[in-house]
Amino acid sequence: MRHKHCVSTKMKINITNYCSIHNNQIKLNGETLLVKEKQVPFNEFIKSTYDLNASPYMKFFKMDDLCKLAFLASEFLLKNKNLAEQYGSSTISLLFANTSSSLDTDINYYNTVKDFPSPSLFVYTLPNIMLGEISIRNKFKGENAFFVFEQFQADFLCNYATQLIAEKKAKAVIIGWVELLNDNQEAFLSLAEESENGTELIAENLERLYISNH
Amino acid sequence: MKTVFAAEGNIITSLGYTAEENFSAMEQGNSGIQKFSNPKFLSFPFHASLVDDRKLSEKFSTLSTNQNYTRLEQLFILSIADVIEKSGVDLSNEKTLLIISTTKGNINLLEEQNYGIFPEKRLLLFEMAKEVACYFGMKNSPLVVSNACISGVLAIITAQRLIRSGQYENVIVSGGDLVSEFTLSGFNSFKALSDEPCKPYDAARKGITLGEGCGTLLLTSNENLLHNNEKKxxxxxxxxxxxxxxxxxxxxxxxxxxxxxxxxxxxxxxxxxxxxxxxxxxxxxxxxxxxxxxxxxxxxxxxxxxxxxxxxxxxxxxxxxxxxxxxxxxxxxxxxxxxxxxxxxxxxxxxxxxxxxxxxxxxxxxxxxxxxxxxxxxxxxxx
Structure with missing residues (x-):
C-alpha cells in the first residue's frame, strides 16, 4: 500500500519503549534480556521468558501461543509503567497486525472438530483476542484495531497511530506486530506517546527498529 | 479535514444480490433463515442464512468464467463489481483503496470436502484479498481488517479516517464471511447457537443464528460519485x-x-x-x-x-x-x-x-x- 501523505501533527510523538521476541531471544529497547539456543522449543523458551517476569498471571496458562507471545512482549514493554493510571484507561490504544491472523490456532482448533470441538481453543481463533488479553491485564479501554498485511507495514502503522494521537483519540498507542505460524514466531511491540524521550514516531524509525530487532 | 460521504452500497445474502433486493425483502418481513441438515457442517439440523450455491455460480458466471475463485472470493467479487458498476469509481486511481473485512476468510478450505482444490496459501487473509483486488486490477494493495465481529464497522471507520486525513479519496470497503463447519462447530461448542431463528432482545431468545454473505460500501470525498436524487x-x-x-x-x-x-x-x-x-x-x-x-x-x-x-x-x-x-x-x-x-x-x-x-x-x-x-x-x- 502507498501512504504518501503523512498525517500532520504539531506535537512530538515518540517511540519511548520497544520490545521484541524473535529466534528464542527477547530484547527490550535493543538490550537482550534472555536468549536460548535455536534447538530449545518455543514452549520452553516462552516458559523461561514467563519466569523472568516477576509477577505471576494465571490467565497466561489458558492462552494460545499467539497470545502468549503478544502478552509476554507487552509485559516487558510496560514493566514499571502504569499507562491506565497515567493517561486514563480510555486513552490507551492498541494497534496490532500480522501476516497469518490466527491461522496456527485455527488449524489446532479444527483438529479437535471431528472429536470434540474445543470452546477454549475456538475463542482464540481471532487475532484480536491478543488485544483483549492485553487490555484485560492493563485495563486498556481505548481504540483497538487488528490488520493483516503480507509483511510489516511501518508507514501504515505509523500514520494510523499518529492520527489517533493527533486527533486526541489516544494518548498512547501500542503498535504491535505479532506473528506465529508453524516454526516462525516473532513479536515486535513499541509504545508511542507524546514525550521528550525516545525516537520520533516516523515510518523510517519504526521500520529501522523492527529490522534491527528481527 | 475532508468530509467523507457514503456512496453506493451492495449486499449479498440469502435475501438477494443487491441492497435494494435485501431491503425490500426485509420491508416485507421475509427472513432468509432456514433449517438445514448438512452432516458435513454439523451432526444435527441447524438454522442458518445461506447463499444458494447454484444461484451464486449462475451469478458469478455472468461476470467471469474463471473457476479459480473460492466461494467467498466469488461473493466479494460480485458484491464489489455491483458497487463499481453503479458508482463509476475509478479503480486505476492511486487515491482508491480496497479494504477487506473478514473474520475467517477462506477457512472452509481447511474442511475435508474442500481440501486440495485451492492452494493452501489462500487460507491467508491477505492472499484472499489480493485475489479479489487483482480481479479488479486495482493499483493499491488491499488493506485487511480482522477484528472479530466489529470488523465491518471498524473497516468503515478506518476508511473514514484514511479519507478524512486526505490519504485516499475513495475507499471501497467490503466485508464477507461464510457459514462453515468451522464457525458452526465453534459457536455450538460455546452453546451459543439457537435451535430456532434468533430472537434479538426477546425474553425467549436462545442464542445466535449464523449467516453468510458479503456487503460493500463505497466511501468517498468526491461528491460527484453521489447520486443527485438521493440524500447526501x-x-x-x-x-x-x-x-x-x-x-x-x-x-x-x-x-x-x-x-x-x-x-x-x-x-x-x-x-x-x-x-x-x-x-x-x-x-x-x-x-x-x-x-x-x-x-x-x-x-x-x-x-x-x-x-x-x-x-x-x-x-x-x-x-x-x-x-x-x-x-x-x-x-x-x-x-x-x-x-x-x-x-x-x-x-x-x-x-x-x-x-x-x-x-x-x-x-x-x-x-x-x-x-x-x-x-x-x-x-x-x-x-
Whole structure:
C-alpha cells in the first residue's frame, strides 16, 4: 500500500519503549534480556521468558501461543509503567497486525472438530483476542484495531497511530506486530506517546527498529 | 479535514444480490433463515442464512468464467463489481483503496470436502484479498481488517479516517464471511447457537443464528460519485473501545460500548439527535443485555432501534457493512425495518425496539457492533 501523505501533527510523538521476541531471544529497547539456543522449543523458551517476569498471571496458562507471545512482549514493554493510571484507561490504544491472523490456532482448533470441538481453543481463533488479553491485564479501554498485511507495514502503522494521537483519540498507542505460524514466531511491540524521550514516531524509525530487532 | 460521504452500497445474502433486493425483502418481513441438515457442517439440523450455491455460480458466471475463485472470493467479487458498476469509481486511481473485512476468510478450505482444490496459501487473509483486488486490477494493495465481529464497522471507520486525513479519496470497503463447519462447530461448542431463528432482545431468545454473505460500501470525498436524487449522507463519526473485562463475554455494565457511542456522536458534531440505531443484537443472553445497559448509559434508550440478525443471521465480518448499508437505505427511504424475532423484552433496561416497519424521517443514524476480545465499535451516519 502507498501512504504518501503523512498525517500532520504539531506535537512530538515518540517511540519511548520497544520490545521484541524473535529466534528464542527477547530484547527490550535493543538490550537482550534472555536468549536460548535455536534447538530449545518455543514452549520452553516462552516458559523461561514467563519466569523472568516477576509477577505471576494465571490467565497466561489458558492462552494460545499467539497470545502468549503478544502478552509476554507487552509485559516487558510496560514493566514499571502504569499507562491506565497515567493517561486514563480510555486513552490507551492498541494497534496490532500480522501476516497469518490466527491461522496456527485455527488449524489446532479444527483438529479437535471431528472429536470434540474445543470452546477454549475456538475463542482464540481471532487475532484480536491478543488485544483483549492485553487490555484485560492493563485495563486498556481505548481504540483497538487488528490488520493483516503480507509483511510489516511501518508507514501504515505509523500514520494510523499518529492520527489517533493527533486527533486526541489516544494518548498512547501500542503498535504491535505479532506473528506465529508453524516454526516462525516473532513479536515486535513499541509504545508511542507524546514525550521528550525516545525516537520520533516516523515510518523510517519504526521500520529501522523492527529490522534491527528481527 | 475532508468530509467523507457514503456512496453506493451492495449486499449479498440469502435475501438477494443487491441492497435494494435485501431491503425490500426485509420491508416485507421475509427472513432468509432456514433449517438445514448438512452432516458435513454439523451432526444435527441447524438454522442458518445461506447463499444458494447454484444461484451464486449462475451469478458469478455472468461476470467471469474463471473457476479459480473460492466461494467467498466469488461473493466479494460480485458484491464489489455491483458497487463499481453503479458508482463509476475509478479503480486505476492511486487515491482508491480496497479494504477487506473478514473474520475467517477462506477457512472452509481447511474442511475435508474442500481440501486440495485451492492452494493452501489462500487460507491467508491477505492472499484472499489480493485475489479479489487483482480481479479488479486495482493499483493499491488491499488493506485487511480482522477484528472479530466489529470488523465491518471498524473497516468503515478506518476508511473514514484514511479519507478524512486526505490519504485516499475513495475507499471501497467490503466485508464477507461464510457459514462453515468451522464457525458452526465453534459457536455450538460455546452453546451459543439457537435451535430456532434468533430472537434479538426477546425474553425467549436462545442464542445466535449464523449467516453468510458479503456487503460493500463505497466511501468517498468526491461528491460527484453521489447520486443527485438521493440524500447526501456523511460518515460523520466513528469510535472503537475495549471492555477490558473478558475475552468471550461482554462488559457487565455496557459502559465501554457507551464510551464508543459517545465518542462517535461527539466526533459527528451533528446538530440533530440520533433518529435510529442499527444495533448489534446477536440474541445471546449476555450481548443483548450489555447493549441495553450501554444505550441507557448513553441516554439513547428512547431511540428507535433494531437488530437485523433475524433476517440474515450473524454474518460475522460482513455484519458491520451489510447492516450499515441497510441503515443507509433506512435513511434514504425514510423507512425503519422491524426488529424481526422480537416480541417481549428480555433485557433489564428499556429499549425502543421497532415492532413494525414504519415510515419516519431519518437524518442521523447510529450503527454499533461488539465482539469477542471485548471490542466495541460505533459509527454515526448523518445528512
Amino acid at each position: 449522507i456523511k460518515v460523520a463519526g466513528g469510535s472503537v473501545s475495549n471492555d477490558a473485562n473478558h475475552i468471550s463475554g461482554p462488559s457487565r455494565t455496557g459502559e465501554e460500548l457507551a464510551l464508543a457511542v459517545n465518542n462517535a456522536i461527539n466526533e459527528a458534531q451533528c446538530a440533530n439527535a440520533i433518529d435510529f440505531i442499527s444495533a448489534h443484537g446477536t440474541a445471546t443472553t449476555f450481548n443483548d443485555e450489555m447493549e441495553a445497559k450501554a444505550f441507557s448509559v448513553a441516554g439513547l434508550q428512547n431511540v428507535s432501534l433494531n437488530s437485523m440478525k433475524g433476517f440474515f443471521g450473524h454474518t460475522l465480518g460482513a455484519a458491520g457493512i451489510i447492516e450499515s448499508v441497510i441503515a443507509l437505505e433506512t435513511m434514504k427511504k425514510n423507512t425503519m425495518i422491524s426488529s424481526l424475532g422480537f416480541e417481549n423484552s428480555g433485557v433489564s433496561m428499556p429499549l425502543n425496539i421497532i415492532r413494525q416497519t414504519e415510515k419516519k424521517e431519518i437524518n442521523t443514524s447510529l450503527k454499533t457492533a461488539s465482539g469477542f476480545g471485548g471490542c466495541n465499535a460505533a459509527l454515526v451516519f448523518s445528512v
